[in-house]
Amino acid sequence: MQEFGFELSLCAHLERQRAEVLSRQLGTSCHGARVMDIVAVEPGPEFDERAAITEETIPPAAIESAVGPGTARPWPEVYDGHPERAEEVCAAAVDCGFFERERRGGQTYVRQTTRYPDWYGRLLGIENKPDLGSPGALERQLLTDVKLALLDQVVLATESYVTGAHENRIPDPVGIWRFDPDSGEREVIREPEQLPVGEPGVELLDRRSARTDIAVVTPEEIERQRRRVAERAYGKGWRSYDLPPCSRIEPDEDGLPICPWKGGVVDAARTCGEDCEGFEPAEPPEIDLDEIRSTRSPWEPEPEGRQRRQSGLDRFR
DSSP states (O other), X not given: OOHHHHXXXXXXXXXXXXXXXXXXXXXXXXXXXXXXXXXXXXXXXXXXXHHTTOSSOOXXXXXXXXXXXXXXXXXXXXXXXXXXXHHHHHHHHHHTTSEEEEEETTEEEEEESSOOOOOEEEEEEEEEOSOTTSOTTHHHHHHHHHHHOOSSEEEEEEXXXXXXXXXXXXXTTSEEEEEETTTTEEEEEEOOOXXXXXXXXXEEEEEOSSOEEEEEEOHHHHHHHHHHHHXXXXXXXXXXXXXXXXXXXXXXTXXXXXXXXXXXXXXXXXXXXXXXXXXXXXXXXOOOXXXXXXXXXXXXXXXXXXXXXXXXXXXXX
């Protein structure tokens, strides 16, 4: 199976098996460009408080600003940078219900509608490599994850038979799953180890034959990026794909875009369209992917506590 179909099938399987927030294709580096295929976010002690704010991603700059629930500040002070960026941050935070605004002496102030909660626990990263016969940069990617320790645990998921030689090339702390997307069976070949989250990390930026570029990452940088990863995962989810505009598409109960003509999951952005001999133009299937997500995961759509306001940056002037 192509990696896209493997990835979606594994997400659907994990969603049925684990009470976590799942997302795909998230940046998990502080200074580099590492993207993790799947991230599973374990709910923390104040998960319900986070779910009550918004179903969207709360802007990281709003969370990291000096604005608090008891501290209203002039909106230009929210972001230490260009005023237009401050406007964008405030607008997004107000629209998602994390900020509220008030007028004082002709100037607009913003404050948090609630304290940002301690809502996420352990972060599990899953790197998908269905065919270990074509590993690409797999070893370097996994070594980067282990040395940085931004995620609590990292797992390699594959459809291939895993040999001793394969295991020896995979960093010891990385777990190994063998997953069959057709049967939905997942075999744990090796459990992942807990990485030293909270300690300084080393990020591998570029590795050549005679030189390796690195960046030393502080615990504060790691925690900030962990929060950003968790927030992005909550707002994005894993069904971040378009259903193909083809009459042949038959989404399954998990919302996966199944094409009987091609015999499996298809990627609308890459394999569907007029270049496909079986393409039959039609409106995309009518299926509510958010509704499926809400019934199968802890994510809460349209929470009651959300404050809806009309968008518009001019309100901050």
